[in-house]
Amino acid sequence: MKGAQFLVKALEHEGVEVIFGYPGGAIMPVYDALIDSRIRHVLVRHEQAAALAADGYSRASGKVGVCMATSGPGATNLVTGIANAYMDSIPMVAITGQVATSLMGTDAFQEVDIFGITLPVVKHSFIVNSSKDLPRVVHEAFRIARSGRPGPVLIDLPKDIANTVSDYAIFTSDVSEQAPAPSAESIERALELLKSSKKPVIYAGGGIGLAGAIDEFRDFVAKTRIPVVATLKGLGVVPAKHELFLGMMGMHGMKAANQAVQDSDLLLCIGARFDDRATGRLNAFAPHAKVIHLDVDPAEVSKLRHADVAIIGDLKQSLKALSQPVAIDEWRRECMVTKESTAWDYNAPGSEIYAPAFLRQLSERVGDNCVVACDVGQHQMWVAQHFRVNRPSQHLSSGGLGTMGYGLPAAIGAQFACPDAMVINVSGDGSIMMNLQELATLRRYELPIKIVLIDNHALGMVRQWQELFHDRRYSEVDLSDNPDFTAVAESMGVPAFRVEHRSDVEAAIERLVNQPGPALAHVLIHQEANVWPIVGPGKSNSEMMDEVVS
Amino acid sequence: VSTFTLQIRVRQADGGLERILSVTRRRRFDLQQLAVNATEDGAHLDVELTVRGDRPGITLVRQLEKLEDVSAVTVADGSVELAGARSA
Numbered sequence: 001m002k003g004a005q006f007l008v009k010a011l012e013h014e015g016v017e018v019i020f021g022y023p024g025g026a027i028m029p030v031y032d033a034l035i036d037s038r039i040r041h042v043l044v045r046h047e048q049a050a051a052l053a054a055d056g057y058s059r060a061s062g063k064v065g066v067c068m069a070t071s072g073p074g075a076t077n078l079v080t081g082i083a084n085a086y087m088d089s090i091p092m093v094a095i096t097g098q099v100a101t102s103l104m105g106t107d108a109f110q111e112v113d114i115f116g117i118t119l120p121v122v123k124h125s126f127i128v129n130s131s132k133d134l135p136r137v138v139h140e141a142f143r144i145a146r147s148g149r150p151g152p153v154l155i156d157l158p159k160d161i162a163n164t165v166s167d168y169a170i171f172t173s174d175v176s177e178q179a180p181a182p183s184a185e186s187i188e189r190a191l192e193l194l195k196s197s198k199k200p201v202i203y204a205g206g207g208i209g210l211a212g213a214i215d216e217f218r219d220f221v222a223k224t225r226i227p228v229v230a231t232l233k234g235l236g237v238v239p240a241k242h243e244l245f246l247g248m249m250g251m252h253g254m255k256a257a258n259q260a261v262q263d264s265d266l267l268l269c270i271g272a273r274f275d276d277r278a279t280g281r282l283n284a285f286a287p288h289a290k291v292i293h294l295d296v297d298p299a300e301v302s303k304l305r306h307a308d309v310a311i312i313g314d315l316k317q318s319l320k321a322l323s324q325p326v327a328i329d330e331w332r333r334e335c336m337v338t339k340e341s342t343a344w345d346y347n348a349p350g351s352e353i354y355a356p357a358f359l360r361q362l363s364e365r366v367g368d369n370c371v372v373a374c375d376v377g378q379h380q381m382w383v384a385q386h387f388r389v390n391r392p393s394q395h396l397s398s399g400g401l402g403t404m405g406y407g408l409p410a411a412i413g414a415q416f417a418c419p420d421a422m423v424i425n426v427s428g429d430g431s432i433m434m435n436l437q438e439l440a441t442l443r444r445y446e447l448p449i450k451i452v453l454i455d456n457h458a459l460g461m462v463r464q465w466q467e468l469f470h471d472r473r474y475s476e477v478d479l480s481d482n483p484d485f486t487a488v489a490e491s492m493g494v495p496a497f498r499v500e501h502r503s504d505v506e507a508a509i510e511r512l513v514n515q516p517g518p519a520l521a522h523v524l525i526h527q528e529a530n531v532w533p534i535v536g537p538g539k540s541n542s543e544m545m546d547e548v549v550s
Numbered sequence: 551v552s553t554f555t556l557q558i559r560v561r562q563a564d565g566g567l568e569r570i571l572s573v574t575r576r577r578r579f580d581l582q583q584l585a586v587n588a589t590e591d592g593a594h595l596d597v598e599l600t601v602r603g604d605r606p607g608i609t610l611v612r613q614l615e616k617l618e619d620v621s622a623v624t625v626a627d628g629s630v631e632l633a634g635a636r637s638a
Contacts (some may be wrong), residue, residue: 119565119572124618127564144618299612 003131003161004029006168007095008037010138013170016066018416020044020053020409024070025110027097029162042416042445045437047074049409051081051094052435056410058090059396060371061417062212064145065090070097072110075156076117080403082152083121087400088233089210091150093141094118100160101129115156123151131164135171147177149297150210179211179296179314186311187321190292193309194322197266197290199331200226203249203278206233206399207271207295209392211315217270223323226268227335229257231278232384233392233399234271240388244332246339250278251535252381256339258541261286269293271315274304275400284540294318344386351502352526355379355454356386358505359426362452363387365509370394370422371414375407375431378460381531383426405434408451412438415447422450422513429455429482436488442518443493450512451494451520453485456527464530468545469537489520496520551604553582555626556611558597561619562588570597570620573613579603598626 001009007030011019020042023031034041044050047069054065065085069078075096085092099108115127124144126137134157141153194200208217217237221228221244228238229249238245247254249261258280261267267289272278279285282304293300293307294315301310311318348354359382363372373396374383380397389395396414398406411425432453442449456463463477489496499508499521512521533544560566567586574581583600601610607625614623 115564116568119568120576125565129564297616299609299616302606303609303612 001165001168002029002033003128003134003157003164003166003168004033005036006134007138007157007162008033008039010135010170011066012037012039014138014142015063018042018057019066019068020050020057020413021068022047022050022070022074024074024097026071026099026159027068027074027095027157029159030068030095030097030157040416042412042441044409044412045440046435047077048080048405049412049435049438049441051078051092052084052403052406052409053413054092054094055081055085055088055090055406056373056396056413057417058085058092058413059410060393060414062393063091063417064142065092065413066095067092068095070110071099071114072112074110075112075114079118079121080401082118082154084398084401084403084406085152086121086123088206088398089150090152091145092152093145094152094154096154096156097162098127098156098158101158102160104158115154118154121152122154125154125156127156128158128161131161131166131168134161135168139171139173143173143175143177148179149207180312182311182313182318182321186309187318189309190311190322191324193266193290193292194224194324194326197326198328199264200266200268200326200328201260201264201289202226202228203231203261203267203269203272204228204234204237205231205270205272206392208234208237208315211271211296213315213319214391216316216319220319220323224326225332226326226328227260227332229253229261231272231275231399232397235384235395236389236392239390243336246335248384250541251280252385252531252533253541254385255342255533255544256335258535258544259338260335261289262540262542264289267291269295269307270319271295273300279305280535280541281538284542350526353499353502353505353523355382355523355525355529358523359383359386360388361505362424362509363389365513366422366424369420370424371396371411371418372424372426373397373407373411373414374426375428375434376402376404377428377431378456378464378529378531379426379428379431379454381461382454387426404431407431408435408438411449412441412447415449422448424450424452426452426454428460429453429457429479429485430459432485439489439492439494446517448517450515450518451489452512453520453522454525455482455485455522456525456529457482458527460529461531463527464534467528467530468534485520485522494518494520496522498522498524500524551602552607553600553602554607555583555598555600556614557622557624557626558599558614558620559622560595560597560617561621562593562595563619566619567595567597569617570599570614573617574599574601574610577603577610577613578605579610594621
């Protein structure tokens with residue numbers, strides 16, 4: 001058997017069902033072997049979309065996402081998607097073709113040191129230098145990608161190794177993928193802090209979903225009845241309507257969430273990492289709180305904020321051990337009162353489309369069997385604030401890297417992971433252009449993805465910052481010469497229509513949802529619509545700016 | 551600002567040493583001294599690394615320990631203050 005044939009067999013053995021990729025010279029032996037495989041290959045139209053689709057597939061399914069490209073430019077085009085997965089701890093295996101080992105280091109055609117280029121954005125990486133290494137490398141790549149704190153792993157496969165005929169045998173190992181149990185001492189100290197706390201808050205991050213600990217987390221919340229705030233990636237750890245859920249925290253967080261954190265005397269940081277978008281000015285973040293930090297990655301503990309107690313290891317076990325009632329009735333009431341008094345008012349003045357209301361209405365219409373994938377910018381924050389999700393796997397958002405162009409490929413990945421779900425891509429007129437070519441992928445596979453393109457004729461988030469923090473000195477944010485998006489979509493086989501007035505929103509949502517196959521709704525909003533509230537750069541989360549209605 | 555020395559054992563594999571140097575740079579520590587010796591069996595490298603930085607040394611140690619090819623990180627100079635991250 002050839003190395004390439006073995007690779008495909010080993011991928012099947014690892015449970016791979018879908019690969020997102022793009023062929024080319026150095027990876028051709030693998031594409032040849034794929035013809036005889038049960039693995040489904042999805043041909044995207046740009047390698048970046050392959051990596052981002054594999055990311056979306058992983059987030060929606062909980063499985064390892066796999067992407068593949070040829071050497072040189074194929075490989076470099078994967079880099080943004082690999083970095084995206086790295087920043088958000090998404091398990092991924094990226095396979096790149098490489099020139100033959102005899103040509104490596106000679107500046108051969110389409111030779112690039114993708115191993116070197118990706119070193120800072122992979123959890124680990126391999127060059128397959130010898131055919132005898134191939135079985136171990138494939139197995140290790142998957143083990144490393146999904147164990148502990150997940151992340152992307154690169155396999156760079158030279159063409160001569162892919163063509164080497166040998167007696168390959170599936171490699172197995174007994175290395176445990178189980179995260180270690182938390183120490184009894186740390187649990188005991190955490191329970192003491194919990195007992196003496198009068199104002200605890202749970203700060204929930206993406207690590208909860210990644211650890212598969214949603215059930216344990218919900219039990220923990222049910223038993224302790226501690227108010228919950230979530231990071232962007234933590235949204236869905238409890239259903240959006242959960243009584244104890246105060247909303248997203250941070251730069252565009254809900255007032256009730258940020259206020260509770262700022263007033264708390266004990267912060268339970270669970271699977272989160274004190275990212276600057278969540279904390280605002282770090283030395284003013286939760287100034288009165290002690291910290292219990294639960295994480296699988298010891299390097300995150302006390303990296304940015306000192307943890308009074310660190311609970312390292314398996315989140316499921318840690319949460320079970322901490323699930324005890326706490327007496328905080330007064331604090332809970334206080335949080336609930338703030339939540340109620342600061343609830344969002346969707347009745348904005350004017351007749352133009354109000355994006356928060358549009359997204360809330362859409363999320364209520366589509367119900368629970370949906371996945372929303374967004375791009376990056378204002379619309380991303382509106383989705384996080386107003387689209388109600390009930391599980392983290394329903395909300396695909398590029399958190400750490402903030403990758404414009406993420407949404408459409410991620411939605412494609414999600415649709416392959418969840419064929420029966422309604423997959424929605426909420427995008428902006430800036431972001432959609434970064435992977436617009438993937439409309440052709442929707443057409444090719446008849447993917448019934450619904451695109452909501454929110455158009456303000458600007459790079460809205462940058463425009464907003466220039467308005468608020470740069471004295472309205474607008475620099476390179478005008479997109480008033482956008483193409484006719486409906487014509488572009490139609491030409492690529494995606495039915496599309498425009499929505500311009502608030503009175504048309506309900507009918508537009510119905511039309512979008514009921515359209516068989518893919519569809520795009522081009523939603524026009526006011527250019528100066530901003531995301532509120534906002535914590536300005538360098539400001540504390542106690543200093544939220546809100547819209548001044550004149 | 552503190553200066554301290556780490557002894558690291560890393561697998562002799564593609565990128566083993568590069569990853570250590572890359573993590574050190576990315577986490578904002580400056581290299582002061584570097585010595586690398588292959589173990590007798592050739593399977594590992596013993597790396598002695600002296601670095602300078604104004605972040606707590608423990609943050610670098612923990613990042614290095616995460617590298618798949620790194621099997622041990624020890625602090626050579628016991629006097630170095632490794633404990634305590636920046637607190638609020």
